[in-house]
Amino acid sequence: MAHPRASTxxxxxxxxxxxxxxxxxxxxxxLVLRFVKDQFDDYRESTIGAAFLTQTIALDExxxxxxxxxxxxxxxxxxxxxxxxxxxxxxxxxxxxxxxASSLDKAKAWxxxxxxxxNENIVIxxxxxxxxxxxxxxxxxxxxxxxxAYAREAGLLFxxxxxxxxxxxxELFTAIAKKLPLDQQGPRGGRAGGAGGRGVDLKGGSAAQxxxxxx
Amino acid sequence: xxxxxxxxDVVIVGTGLTExxxxxxxxxxGKKVLNIDKNSYYGxxxxxxxxxxxxxxxxxxxxxxxxxxxxxKAEEERKSVDATPGMAGSEPPAVFGTKPSEWxxxxxxxxxxFLMADGELTNxxxxxxxxxxxxxxxxxxxxVVKKGTPYKVxxxxxxxxxxxxxxxxQKNHLQAFLQFIANYKEDDSTTHKQGLDLDKTTMRxxxxxxxxxxxxxxxxxxxxxxxxxxxxxxxxxxxxxERIILYVRSxxxxxxxxxxxxxxxxxxxxxxxxxxxxxxxxxxxxxxxxQEILYDENGQVSGVKFPHPNTKEEVTxxxxxxxxxxxxxxxxxxxxxxxxxxxxxICVLTHPIEGxxxxxxxxxxxxxxxxxxxxxxxxxxxxxxxxxxxxxxxLASVSTVxxxxxxGNPHAELEPGFERLGLGSGRLGDREEKFIQVxxxxxxxxxxxxxxxxxxxxxxxxxxxxxxxxxxxxxIYKRLVGKDLLIEERKEEPVxx
Numbered sequence: 001m002a003h004p005r006a007s008t009x010x011x012x013x014x015x016x017x018x019x020x021x022x023x024x025x026x027x028x029x030x031l032v033l034r035f036v037k038d039q040f041d042d043y044r045e046s047t048i049g050a051a052f053l054t055q056t057i058a059l060d061e062x063x064x065x066x067x068x069x070x071x072x073x074x075x076x077x078x079x080x081x082x083x084x085x086x087x088x089x090x091x092x093x094x095x096x097x098x099x100x101a102s103s104l105d106k107a108k109a110w111x112x113x114x115x116x117x118x119n120e121n122i123v124i125x126x127x128x129x130x131x132x133x134x135x136x137x138x139x140x141x142x143x144x145x146x147x148x149a150y151a152r153e154a155g156l157l158f159x160x161x162x163x164x165x166x167x168x169x170x171e172l173f174t175a176i177a178k179k180l181p182l183d184q185q186g187p188r189g190g191r192a193g194g195a196g197g198r199g200v201d202l203k204g205g206s207a208a209q210x211x212x213x214x215x
Numbered sequence: 216x217x218x219x220x221x222x223x224d225v226v227i228v229g230t231g232l233t234e235x236x237x238x239x240x241x242x243x244x245g246k247k248v249l250n251i252d253k254n255s256y257y258g259x260x261x262x263x264x265x266x267x268x269x270x271x272x273x274x275x276x277x278x279x280x281x282x283x284x285x286x287x288k289a290e291e292e293r294k295s296v297d298a299t300p301g302m303a304g305s306e307p308p309a310v311f312g313t314k315p316s317e318w319x320x321x322x323x324x325x326x327x328x329f330l331m332a333d334g335e336l337t338n339x340x341x342x343x344x345x346x347x348x349x350x351x352x353x354x355x356x357x358x359v360v361k362k363g364t365p366y367k368v369x370x371x372x373x374x375x376x377x378x379x380x381x382x383x384x385q386k387n388h389l390q391a392f393l394q395f396i397a398n399y400k401e402d403d404s405t406t407h408k409q410g411l412d413l414d415k416t417t418m419r420x421x422x423x424x425x426x427x428x429x430x431x432x433x434x435x436x437x438x439x440x441x442x443x444x445x446x447x448x449x450x451x452x453x454x455x456x457e458r459i460i461l462y463v464r465s466x467x468x469x470x471x472x473x474x475x476x477x478x479x480x481x482x483x484x485x486x487x488x489x490x491x492x493x494x495x496x497x498x499x500x501x502x503x504x505x506q507e508i509l510y511d512e513n514g515q516v517s518g519v520k521f522p523h524p525n526t527k528e529e530v531t532x533x534x535x536x537x538x539x540x541x542x543x544x545x546x547x548x549x550x551x552x553x554x555x556x557x558x559x560x561i562c563v564l565t566h567p568i569e570g571x572x573x574x575x576x577x578x579x580x581x582x583x584x585x586x587x588x589x590x591x592x593x594x595x596x597x598x599x600x601x602x603x604x605x606x607x608x609x610l611a612s613v614s615t616v617x618x619x620x621x622x623g624n625p626h627a628e629l630e631p632g633f634e635r636l637g638l639g640s641g642r643l644g645d646r647e648e649k650f651i652q653v654x655x656x657x658x659x660x661x662x663x664x665x666x667x668x669x670x671x672x673x674x675x676x677x678x679x680x681x682x683x684x685x686x687x688x689x690x691i692y693k694r695l696v697g698k699d700l701l702i703e704e705r706k707e708e709p710v711x712x
Contacts, residue, residue, distance in 0.1 A: 084483060200469050
């Protein structure tokens with residue numbers, strides 16, 4: 001959820017939950033790793049050990065956005081994502097692989113699923129990953145124009161990205177940040193803020209009442 | 216990206232809370248774990264369902280549910296993205312929502328149990344780091360019904376003085392008892408009560424030692440020690456005393472009641488544990504029934520057969536250990552034993568419960584003696600504060616052990632509970648609903664050490680989680696691994712690299 005926190009009158013800070021969706025092996029985790037740590041690993045195994053990362057970006061001099069990024073931990077492989085995964089997500093990046101036509105079909109199915117199940121005003125971005133492979137034109141299986149037309153029709157942000165070369169990765173997340181409603185107040189679910197400050201803190205010894213959460 | 220591995224250290228069948236905790240624990244230990252579940256959702260018996268799922272489970276026929284699955288399959292084969300799936304059965308009434316995003320605002324727990332704030336399950340949640348991603352809220356009140364009126368359960372000396380639940384003559388005795396409970400330390404004999412040997416003295420005698428009368432001991436045993444019947448009275452006092460200590464300590468943690476409950480309902484727990492397990496490399500496949508367990512010549516597990524969740528082709532994986540919930544062995548008398556029947560009604564209400572000071576959440580116990588029964592009736596109430604239903608609605612659960620199955624009318628056994636909810640004599644408002652279920656309880660016949668198939672127990676009648684889940688988790692772990700489960704506290708972020 002958005003946690004607008006005004007540190008000074010002119011500073012704005014907001015936190016959003018972002019989920020990644022898409023077929024296995026399209027590079028979901030690689031995109032996040034490039035965005036969060038500016039790293040890339042050619043031989044990255046399927047997602048193990050990392051499924052929750054955060055990254056803060058400055059939109060302009062007065063506005064800071066923190067993304068709470070959830071990776072699927074591989075639970076999408078057999079269509080076994082738990083509802084808690086996209087519950088209260090403010091934004092989603094649906095990824096396909098520009099060298100695999102079938103991965104765009106999967107991406108469309110995820111978009112449909114999100115539009116049916118998730119927050120009504122969720123911001124969705126479609127990312128055609130592995131753009132670096134398009135340097136060999138014979139490898140490209142999804143034309144830019146085709147995906148772009150679909151994205152426009154479905155109301156999605158659209159980028160072709162390369163986690164390997166970093167092309168358009170930062171641009172993708174920045175575009176999402178710009179589209180998010182920063183001034184949205186009130187509990188849209190999420191962490192303890194959604195519990196109206198009644199969440200209990202188990203770390204404390206006794207009768208510790210927690211006011212929201214600085215996660 | 217490969218498909219299923221050829222071999223797993225453990226195959227876990229079912230995604231109930233017990234199974235998911237074990238899966239998370241094994242994953243964290245580096246074991247290779249495969250989890251399958253026949254349902255389309257996580258949690259099995261301990262799931263939270265949205266309104267459409269509730270409707271399908273309780274209002275559709277078996278035939279309609281089967282047709283719906285076939286339709287979904289056909290649609291997938293056509294790879295159609297645009298067609299909206301028509302439904303094989305009726306939709307929920309419009310007052311509960313008319314589209315998925317509205318039905319998804321309901322998280323109705325099938326086994327609406329509370330957690331004790333200072334209990335073992337809470338401890339496990341904290342130690343495994345799962346609480347970083349779950350918000351737990353305190354439950355608004357803990358009540359016991361006497362002569363048709365709910366009273367707050369007193370748990371401190373102060374409350375013993377002011378409570379009108381006990382007679383004037385009993386107040387001093389109750390105070391002395393609660394003082395003993397608050398001070399008790401196992402290794403400090405000055406805090407012990409003379410003449411009370413926790414391992415020898417029965418609880419019945421222990422009450423006498425403190426001069427507690429029949430009613431005072433009744434509400435202590437049922438509303439604090441949380442026994443559903445009176446069989447504990449003639450057993451050693453240790454277990455009931457420990458349970459009362461747990462109640463009082465849990466109460467002291469957050470103040471309003473000893474109970475806590477997750478935002479978005481109980482289904483959060485198995486979902487989060489499954490996610491934890493997946494982060495450690497565990498594989499999950501829903502919509503995947505268990506076809507067969509394979510055994511070697513010594514009668515020990517050698518593998519598991521199931522239809523591939525995507526292609527539906529038969530898959531066999533090797534494994535030497537299987538953990539499963541009893542619902543996968545129905546009718547197999549060599550594996551599971553029927554131990555009882557509960558009846559549970561999940562009620563959608565539009566008002567809080569009378570006599571609870573408009574509490575947005577509460578546990579109410581109607582002791583058996585008050586209504587001429589042998590087993591208590593348990594009521595739990597949660598509301599939109601917990602994000603389990605839209606604003607203006609409340610979810611109440613009424614449950615008890617079926618005492619008279621031959622009468623053929625188990626619903627009648629819940630009547631005193633329905634009266635408490637304002638639903639007596641079948642009354643039901645326009646925007647209200649009752650989902651009633653008879654639940655069969657099972658336990659494993661054998662402990663699993665012979666064939667390496669470890670079966671969990673059904674969740675019992677009570678509305679709290681202490682007695683069953685964590686004990687069962689520890690028990691299965693010990694039998695499977697051969698040593699005690701020790702969950703070490705994770706100091707680092709479990710899922711952040």
